[in-house]
Amino acid sequence: MRILALAILTIATASTAPSARAQTYDPAYPVCLQIYQGWNDYYFECAYTSLAQCNMSASGRAAQCMVNPYYAGHKTAPPGQRYRRHRRVH
Template identity: 75%
Template sequence: MKIRRAARPVPVRVRPPAPTKSGAFEFRFGYHDDMISVGKSASTTRSGPRPIRNEDIVMRILALAVLAVAMVGKTATAQAQTYDPAYPVCLQIYQGMVDYYFECRYTSIPQCQASASGRAAQCVVNPYYAKPVPRKKRRTSKSH
């Protein structure tokens, strides 16, 4: 069994402070060129791109997930189709100055007007009425 020696301590070089464009002084320590800014913009920066760590990826995924949940929570729910395509006439009923809804269950304007009588309502033609498709006549083959 071999006994390992302890790792040698890494020598630290301290470079003299150099002023930057922002007026801060940068101190560089060690061999990795880590920079610590002191002065007007006192934030820790690095002189080059640092490798992306797993913690960075996890934090980015969590941030995007929170953003996605917030965006979905703020969206308005979609309204259902207002007009029923099975009936040609709709009754538009007013509940207030700008609030109204439609009842599409009338087959004729007179039928709708009878229901609208005495109410804050009006009859409108259903723009989405699906007209019944006429059936094709079947040809019967005649045997001679």
């Protein structure tokens, strides 16, 4: 009987817990805007190419700009391999 009561209590506790929202960072942009909606409720909007651009969007809002920790950077070829050509030997 105790096991059944414990199982019901565990299931009830797990089902009433709020689900966690996934925070996503877009690795294509170097700056994110963290927007606050409540005391502990906020989300990230990563769509800015500079801090100045982000600060203009954050002006007058409960928000702050931050550097994107997952920014992938520009995709460039390593030095010396950009214009490398192969010669065919006949």
